[in-house]
Each structure stands twice: as C-alpha cells, then as structure tokens.
Amino acid sequence: MLKLKSPHEIKELQLCLEASETTRPCISVCAGSGCKASGADNVIASLRKELEKRNLAGTIDLKSTGCHGFCEKGPVMIVWPEKVFYNGVSQSDAKDIVASVMNGHKPVEKLLYKDPNTGERVLHEHDVPFYARQQRILFGNNGKLDPKDIRDYIKVGGYHALGHVLTDFTPEQVVESVKRSGLRGRGGAGFPTGVKWEALRKSAVRPRYIVCNADEGDPGAFMDRSLLEGNPHSVIEGIIIGGYALEAKEAYVYVRAEYPLAVEHLSVAIQQAEKAGLLGDNILGTKMSFRIHLVQGAGAFVCGEETALLASIEGKVGEPNPRPPYPVQKGLWGKPTVINNVKTWASVPVIINKGADWYASIGTERSKGTMVFSLVGKINNTGLVEVPMGITLREMIYEIGGGIPKGKKLKAIQIGGPSGGCIPASMIDLPIDYEALTQAGSMMGSGGMVVMDEDTCMVDLARYFMEFLEEESCGKCFPCREGTQRLKDILNRISQGKGTEEDLELLDDAGWMIKETSLCGLGQTAPNPVLSTLRYFRDEYEAHIRDKKCPAKVCRELIVYEIDETICDGCHACVRVCASEAILGEKDKPHEIESGKCIKCGACIEVCQPKAVLVH
Amino acid sequence: MPQVDMEKVEPLLEQYEDQRLNLIPILQDVQETYRYLPELVLRRISKKLRVPLTEVYQVATFYRCFSLVPRGKHVIQVCLGTACHVRGAPRVLDRILRDLKLPHAGTTEDLQFTVETVRCIGCCGLAPVARVDNANTHPHLTQAKVGGLLKKYQEKAEAPKAAKPDEASHAKA
Numbered sequence: 001m002l003k004l005k006s007p008h009e010i011k012e013l014q015l016c017l018e019a020s021e022t023t024r025p026c027i028s029v030c031a032g033s034g035c036k037a038s039g040a041d042n043v044i045a046s047l048r049k050e051l052e053k054r055n056l057a058g059t060i061d062l063k064s065t066g067c068h069g070f071c072e073k074g075p076v077m078i079v080w081p082e083k084v085f086y087n088g089v090s091q092s093d094a095k096d097i098v099a100s101v102m103n104g105h106k107p108v109e110k111l112l113y114k115d116p117n118t119g120e121r122v123l124h125e126h127d128v129p130f131y132a133r134q135q136r137i138l139f140g141n142n143g144k145l146d147p148k149d150i151r152d153y154i155k156v157g158g159y160h161a162l163g164h165v166l167t168d169f170t171p172e173q174v175v176e177s178v179k180r181s182g183l184r185g186r187g188g189a190g191f192p193t194g195v196k197w198e199a200l201r202k203s204a205v206r207p208r209y210i211v212c213n214a215d216e217g218d219p220g221a222f223m224d225r226s227l228l229e230g231n232p233h234s235v236i237e238g239i240i241i242g243g244y245a246l247e248a249k250e251a252y253v254y255v256r257a258e259y260p261l262a263v264e265h266l267s268v269a270i271q272q273a274e275k276a277g278l279l280g281d282n283i284l285g286t287k288m289s290f291r292i293h294l295v296q297g298a299g300a301f302v303c304g305e306e307t308a309l310l311a312s313i314e315g316k317v318g319e320p321n322p323r324p325p326y327p328v329q330k331g332l333w334g335k336p337t338v339i340n341n342v343k344t345w346a347s348v349p350v351i352i353n354k355g356a357d358w359y360a361s362i363g364t365e366r367s368k369g370t371m372v373f374s375l376v377g378k379i380n381n382t383g384l385v386e387v388p389m390g391i392t393l394r395e396m397i398y399e400i401g402g403g404i405p406k407g408k409k410l411k412a413i414q415i416g417g418p419s420g421g422c423i424p425a426s427m428i429d430l431p432i433d434y435e436a437l438t439q440a441g442s443m444m445g446s447g448g449m450v451v452m453d454e455d456t457c458m459v460d461l462a463r464y465f466m467e468f469l470e471e472e473s474c475g476k477c478f479p480c481r482e483g484t485q486r487l488k489d490i491l492n493r494i495s496q497g498k499g500t501e502e503d504l505e506l507l508d509d510a511g512w513m514i515k516e517t518s519l520c521g522l523g524q525t526a527p528n529p530v531l532s533t534l535r536y537f538r539d540e541y542e543a544h545i546r547d548k549k550c551p552a553k554v555c556r557e558l559i560v561y562e563i564d565e566t567i568c569d570g571c572h573a574c575v576r577v578c579a580s581e582a583i584l585g586e587k588d589k590p591h592e593i594e595s596g597k598c599i600k601c602g603a604c605i606e607v608c609q610p611k612a613v614l615v616h
Numbered sequence: 617m618p619q620v621d622m623e624k625v626e627p628l629l630e631q632y633e634d635q636r637l638n639l640i641p642i643l644q645d646v647q648e649t650y651r652y653l654p655e656l657v658l659r660r661i662s663k664k665l666r667v668p669l670t671e672v673y674q675v676a677t678f679y680r681c682f683s684l685v686p687r688g689k690h691v692i693q694v695c696l697g698t699a700c701h702v703r704g705a706p707r708v709l710d711r712i713l714r715d716l717k718l719p720h721a722g723t724t725e726d727l728q729f730t731v732e733t734v735r736c737i738g739c740c741g742l743a744p745v746a747r748v749d750n751a752n753t754h755p756h757l758t759q760a761k762v763g764g765l766l767k768k769y770q771e772k773a774e775a776p777k778a779a780k781p782d783e784a785s786h787a788k789a
Contacts, residue, residue: 034741037753071741219697222738257644257681258737260750298640299680301735315639316671317678376699376740383741414698448740450698464701468735474678577760579714602707603759 001150003277006285007163010154017155025060025101026080028143029089032067032229033222033261034383035074039090040064043075046094060101066142066230066265069384070130073113078125078143079105085125086111116380116402129381133400135362135370136386138346139223142230147265150272153233159278161349165241166286169352174245175201178348181356182368187213187304187341188416188445189521190367190434196338200246200328203336210242210251211332211339215309217256217301218417219468221448223372223384224342228255228262231346232269236292238345240278241352243290246338251290252313256297267294301418301472305520306339308474319476320520341446343372363389367433375401377450378408387432394428397451408453412536416445418465418472419525421532422458441532443525457554458537459544463491465529473522480523483514487530494541495555497548504541507534553615556600560616563604565590567612574604574613620654634665639675643682651687680734688723688730690769693747697736704758705744709733711759712746715766728770 004010027047031040044064051057068076073087079097082105086097089111096108112121113128122128125143145152153159165174179194200208212235216224228235239251255263270292273279281289295313302308303318310332312318331337347369351359360368367389373396376382380402387396393413397403404410412422415432421442423430430436434444452461466488475481490507493499511527511534518524534541543549550558563574563583568590575583575591582598585591593604593613605613628645632638639661646657653676662669676682694709709721712731716724723730739745742755746765754765 033737033753034739037739037742037745037755071739074741216738217735219701219736220699220740222736222740225738258734296641296644297679298644298682299734300678312640313637315636315667315675317674374740376743377702382699382743417698448698450702450740452702456702461702464698468696472735579711579759601710601759602704603711606758606760 001272001276003275004284005277007166009284010159010163013151014154014157014160017151021155022061023081025082025105026063027060027077027097027101028063028065028080029077030066030068030075030143031064032071032142032226033259034067034071035076036261038071038074040075042091043077043089043094046091047097050094050098054098054102056098056102060098063146065145066147067139067226067384068125068143069136069139069226069386070128070381071384072380072382082107083124085113085123085128087113129402130383130385130400133391133395134386135388137350137362137370138227138234138343138372139230139384139386141234142226145231147230147232148268150233150269150276153231157353158233158349159237161352162237162240162244162278163284165244165352166284166288169244171201171245171247174241174352177351177356178245179356181351181359182363182366183344183347183351183359184367184434185341186343186347186371186446188218188419188443190444193340193344196328196340197242197246199326200336200338203329205336207250207335208246208248209332209335209337210239210246210248211306211309211313211327211337212239212251212253212342212345213304213306213309213339214253214255214259214262214342215297215304216259216342216446217304217472218419218446218448220376220414220450221374221417221446223374223447225256225259225262226384227342227346227372228259228266230265232262232266233273234346234349235266235342236269236273236279238348239292240273240283240290241348242338242340242345244288248338249290251292252295252332253292254295254297254303254309254313257299258297263294263296270294300474301468302474302520302522305522307520309339310337317474319474320522322519364431364433366435371432371444371447373447373449375449375451377414378404378453378456379451380405389433390431392429392431393423396432396449397428401451404451404453408455410451411454411456412452412458414442414450414452414461414529415448416443416528417448418469419443419521419528420445420448421528422452422461422536423532424536441528441535443528455552455554457495457550457552458533458540459491459495459550460552460554462530462533463488463495466491466526469522469526473526477517477519477523479514479517480519480526483510483518483523484526486510487514487527491530494544495550496557497544497555499541499545501545503545504534504538559600560595561593561598561600561602561604562595562614562616563591563593564612564614565592567610569610569612571609573607573609577603577607579603620650620656622656622660624649625657625660629661629664636665636667639665639667639672640679643672643676647682652683652685655684686723686727688727690728690749691730691732692769693732693734693737693750694721695735695737695739695743695745695747696733697740697743699740700736700744703743707759708744708746708757708762711762712766715762729766 308318470484570588
C-alpha cells in the first residue's frame with residue numbers, strides 16, 4: 001500500500017476502496033482461536049479447493065476474519081452480500097455452500113442457526129438471539145475484516161478518527177472528549193480514563209510513555225485476545241490518538257505469550273500501519289512521530305498488575321511496586337506513563353467518531369458505554385458478548401446465553417476472574433455496572449463471566465481460585481504470599497471433610513487481613529472468591545464440615561461411585577475406560593464398582609449411555 | 617553438564633541490542649531454540665548484556681514459560697482456566713498424566729512429551745481444552761478422547777526417528 005501523506009488521504013482512500021468494491025459474493029469464515037480449534041482452517045482449505053475445482057476463484061471471494069464471538073457454534077461464517085449466517089460448519093459442507101451461492105443464494109438449511117426454543121432456522125446473524133440483544137460497537141467489525149489487511153479496516157472507516165483528531169483537535173480537546181465520554185478503564189478497576197490522561201499531562205517530565213495492557217491473565221476471559229486477533233488496527237488507532245493527546249512518542253503493547261495468533265496479527269498490523277505512514281516519523285505528513293513496540297509476556301499472572309507489567313517490559317522480574325507514585329507520575333524507566341487496557345484503547349476512536357455525548361448516552365449513571373463479557377461455563381451459548389452497561393444478569397444468562405444446559409439449575413455467576421466474586425442465582429436481576437458488582441462483593445474485572453450450575457461445588461471453586469492465586473503470587477509481600485497458602489490449606493482441609501467450624505472464622509479473618517495489607521491488586525483482591533462464597537454459600541461450607549458431604553458431588557474425598565444394577569445393561573464400556581480396574585462384572589450382566597480400588601476419576605460416567613453410574 | 621550447541625547462540629544474540637529490556641525476548645528465543653535455558657547460554661547472555669548472572673536466573677525462574685531442564689518434543693498445555701475447571705479439566709489432566717505415567721506435570725523420560733498446566737488460553741467457549749506445541753488446540757476434551765490425542769502425537773514423534781537415525785540416537789542420549 002502507498003504511504004498516506006495527509007489526514008485527508010485516509011478519507012480519499014476509503015472512498016476509493018468503497019468504489020472498487022465488487023458485488024462479488026464473499027464467504028467470510030471466522031478464523032479466531034475458537035473457531036480454529038473447531039476446525040476453521042480445514043473448512044477454509046476445503047472451500048478454497050472447491051472454488052478452484054469449479055473455477056470460481058475469481059467469482060466468489062473467500063476471507064478469513066476475526067472472532068464473531070459465538071464460539072459455541074464454531075466454525076461460523078457469513079456469506080455476503082446476503083449476510084447469510086452459518087454455524088457448526090464442517091469440511092464436508094464446502095460443496096453445498098459453494099453450490100448454494102451459485103444457485104441464487106438458496107441457503108443451506110442445515111447450517112443455519114436453529115433457535116432451540118422455536119425450532120426455527122434463523123437466516124441472519126443479527127436475528128440470532130445470542131446477537132439480538134448485543135450492542136457491538138467494539139466487536140461489530142470483527143466479522144467483516146481480514147485482520148491482516150489494513151485496507152479492510154480503512155474501508156469501514158478505520159483511521160478516520162485519527163485523521164479527524166490530527167486536523168481538528170488540540171491534544172487537550174482529545175483528553176476533554178475522553179473525559180466527557182465517561183469512559184472508564186476496561187482492565188478491571190474502572191478508573192476514569194480521561195482523568196488518568198489529564199493527570200499525566202500535568203507532569204513536565206519527558207519523555208512520556210504509553211502502554212497497552214494486553215496481558216489478559218484472568219482465566220475465563222478472552223475478549224482482548226479476540227479484539228487483537230480480529231481487529232488489531234482499532235487498538236492501534238486508539239493508541240496513536242492517545243499518543244497525540246498525551247504527546248508521547250513511544251508506546252508498548254504487552255501481550256501474553258499464550259496468545260500466539262494475537263501476537264502475529266498485531267505485529268502484521270503494526271508493520272502495515274508503518275508502511276501506510278500511520279506510524280513512524282511525521283505521521284500523515286504532520287509533525288507527530290510515534291512508534292509502537294510489541295512486547296511478549298513470559299507467563300506470569302501478576303504482570304497484569306500495572307507496576308509489575310512495567311517492570312517486565314524493562315526486562316526485570318514482574319514484581320509489583322507500591323503506589324504512589326502512580327505510573328502517570330513515575331512509570332516506565334521512571335518516566336510518566338499511561339497504561340490502559342486493550343478495550344479502553346479501542347474505545348477511543350469510537351468516542352472520537354461518534355462523539356463523547358453519544359458514548360455517554362449508553363450505559364448507566366456512572367458506568368458508560370458497552371462492556372465486553374466472555375460468557376462461559378455451564379451455559380448454552382458460550383462466547384463473547386458486548387452489551388451496554390446496566391443490562392441485568394438475567395438478560396445476559398437467559399436471553400443472550402440461552403440458559404443453562406441439560407435443564408440444570410443456575411447456582412452462581414462468577415464475575416471478574418480470580419479477583420472477582422460469586423454472585424448467587426437469587427441476585428439475578430442485578431444490573432451490571434462497576435458499582436453494583438462491587439457492592440455485591442464481586443467486581444467487573446476484565447469481564448470474565450463464568451456461569452455455574454448445581455453441579456459446581458462452591459468450596460471446590462474457592463479452593464481452585466486459591467490454588468491459582470497461591471501459584472501466581474509473586475512472593476514479594478508477606479500477606480499475599482503466606483496468606484494465599486494458608487487459605488488454600490484450609491480450603492483443602494474442608495474439601496477433604498477434615499474442616500472444623502473454626503476454619504470458617506479463620507477464612508473470614510485471614511481473608512480480610514490479606515485484603516487490607518497486601519502490596520498490590522493481586523493480593524488485595526485475592527480473598528474475594530473465598531469471602532463471596534462464604535457470604536452467599538455458607539451452607540455448602542457447613543455441609544462439608546458438619547455432614548462430611550459435598551452437595552454438588554464434586555469433592556472426591558466425600559463421594560462414592562456406584563452402579564445401579566437395575567439400570568446397567570452390562571455393555572462393558574465402563575470396564576474398558578476404568579483407569580484403575582475397579583469395575584467388575586461379565587458382559588451383559590450388571591457391573592459393580594469396587595470402592596477400594598476406585599480413584600473417582602469419573603471416566604465411567606462419561607461413557608455410560610444408560611446413565612447407570614451414580615454418585616453419592 | 618550436558619553438551620550444548622553454542623553455535624546457535626551468537627546469531628541469536630546478534631539480533632538484539634545489548635540492553636536490559638531485551639533480556640526476556642532473548643530468553644524466549646533461547647527457550648524456543650533449545651527447548652530449555654542451558655546454563656552455558658545463560659552465562660553468555662549475562663556477559664553480553666552485562667546483567668549479573670543472578671539476575672538472569674531471577675528472571676529465568678520467575679516466568680512460567682522458561683524451563684531450566686529440557687522440555688519434551690511435544691508440549692501439551694492443559695488449560696485449567698475457570699471455564700475448563702468447571703467443565704471437568706482436572707479429570708482430563710489426571711488422565712493424560714496417568715496415560716503418560718507421569719506423577720505430576722512435567723516431562724516424560726523419553727523426552728517425547730511435556731505436560732504443563734496453563735491458566736486460560738482463551739478458548740473458554742470450547743472448554744475443556746488442551747493445546748499442543750503452541751498451535752493445535754483440541755476442544756471439548758473428555759477422558760475418552762485423551763488416548764487418541766496422545767496417539768496422534770506419539771506417531772508424529774516417532775515418525776522422524778526412522779527418517780533421521782542420528783536424531784533418534786540424540787534423543788536417547
């Protein structure tokens with residue numbers, strides 16, 4: 001692509017790209033990590049083969065796009081211009097899909113989304129209930145773009161906001177706009193972005209640095225990954241606008257090493273932006289010079305904490321430092337630094353394009369705009385969901401998420417990753433915004449939303465999080481290092497049926513102590529999963545302690561496996577998979593589990609068709 | 617001390633300026649090249665970047681993606697993120713470990729497999745998942761699928777042996 005020499009040339013290029021757009025049909029297949037895992041690469045390969053075989057390569061376009069969000073039904077695709085939405089596509093469907101495009105777009109019925117309630121087939125993506133309630137201002141373009149082609153982004157209006165800012169805004173006006181929009185940090189804490197930027201501008205120290213935190217460490221959250229994979233230029237544009245507003249010359253994007261595809265797409269995007277004259281010296285012929293560096297994390301959860309992340313960029317161990325001084329005062333190499341999350345940066349061009357007031361009109365009194373959640377766990381429609389702030393949990397779970405699978409009962413929703421807390425099913429009408437969640441003992445966090453049904457044990461879940469946090473505690477400060485270990489030990493004891501009533505008091509006391517005395521955000525929020533489950537599910541803890549029972553039948557020391565002789569048809573399937581040769585019985589006769597040998601791995605339940613394996 | 621092919625080190629180091637901020641990227645390259653961080657290489661890096669060896673080790677042992685002992689040919693990352701956890705990942709992990717006769721996450725004696733646990737690779741919609749060799753993600757795992765998964769890579773692991781006898785003997789050594 002040619003180098004753009006002035007902000008106006010962006011608009012010209014966009015018009016030119018629009019004009020050259022053909023009316024050729026285009027099959028755009030989601031090639032995000034989720035759909036790739038479901039076999040998208042094979043689907044694309046067989047589509048390509050089919051097109052070549054029928055000599056249609058110049059008649060029908062084929063495109064790999066970013067994540068559409070509906071991972072559950074992957075691989076998904078949209079056939080343009082009719083915008084027909086197909087889900088659960090496999091290699092063998094290539095023939096039918098190409099044939100349908102050639103036969104006047106008569107859709108392939110079996111690949112259309114089937115509404116589980118009405119049984120009807122749905123033709124378009126926006127009519128699928130999963131999408132119908134969403135407001136996708138950050139993720140909307142993911143399904144349209146080839147993330148490795150900057151022209152696709154420019155065609156949908158990309159870099160328009162940057163051009164606008166460079167010609168019509170002073171840096172102060174950009175900060176003012178961001179402030180007025182009410183945008184709050186999407187990384188979890190929810191600090192007002194404009195206020196942070198303003199604080200940095202007060203410092204006279206130069207140089208200033210910009211950092212994009214893409215160290216999405218919270219288990220159960222993957223929206224930053226999807227945005228970087230699917231629309232990396234939107235993040236880059238936001239960062240460049242930030243560079244203009246903050247008068248910085250360099251930015252660092254810190255991406256987790258666990259996201260290889262995001263790293264690849266982002267580095268391609270940075271190179272393309274450099275070639276197009278959007279990064280480097282004299283951006284778009286102006287006086288502004290700006291560079292973005294990509295830094296890969298090396299696998300440490302604590303590096304999501306801003307001071308630890310800065311240390312990691314500097315090549316040191318990722319240990320946090322006490323604040324103040326805050327990074328805006330003393331950040332990277334001791335210089336003023338603004339750190340924002342991926343989605344925060346991607347929101348900036350939207351605010352510039354649509355206006356601060358438009359953005360502020362979405363959401364609730366104090367939480368503006370949209371929030372992206374990863375809706376996962378025991379839920380029918382798993383995937384990424386972008387909704388206006390203030391939507392209720394009920395709408396999220398039943399309307400968008402399609403309810404709980406297998407007719408099970410909702411028990412709790414864990415929001416905000418290991419720093420967040422569990423919200424019980426009884427509070428399902430809670431509106432989702434920063435304040436409401438904090439009040440309920442949880443937090444927005446990065447937006448991970450793990451749904452749990454009656455088969456999830458809350459003690460086990462708390463134990464799981466403590467194990468995670470104990471492993472990931474960097475060890476610098478005592479309360480977090482020792483405290484997380486002690487909490488884990490106590491929870492282990494309880495889940496083994498060896499807990500005492502005093503343990504519950506101890507969990508509570510120690511939890512608050514860790515919260516109040518830890519050095520960084522990791523320790524200060526670490527006890528949340530324990531404290532919130534204690535608050536809402538104390539009866540489950542008590543059942544483990546008093547009755548030595550795990551009501552959800554999860555904790556291995558407290559359960560026994562048995563085969564119901566009246567149901568077992570003696571098919572031998574369980575005998576074959578049993579890891580410890582604990583199942584006895586001849587073929588076609590009811591089997592029996594030798595409880596002394598059984599290691600409770602659950603393999604038999606997985607394979608038993610008549611559901612004869614019972615857990616007590 | 618095991619034999620280390622030091623010839624690969626210099627071209628690798630030449631790609632970077634001798635600055636502290638390049639320490640982690642260099643270690644990542646070394647880890648990828650050697651499948652671990654050999655002591656001799658760490659000593660060389662320390663000298664070249666003028667970073668004390670203790671600090672090089674501090675970094676090398678702090679981050680999860682570095683290993684001071686050789687990793688297997690195939691690295692299986694079993695995701696233990698929250699979504700995978702509630703959908704049964706711990707049992708899948710146990711199964712993989714049992715099948716590979718590993719007492720806990722680590723490397724098999726024949727250096728074919730390393731089993732690691734990771735906390736979320738961001739495929740929560742397909743939980744439980746495992747990723748092999750940082751590229752192939754296996755969705756919706758069950759204990760029953762573990763056998764097939766391992767076999768796929770066992771065969772792959774053994775295939776080059778026939779083609780390159782010297783590499784096979786090296787692996788044994």
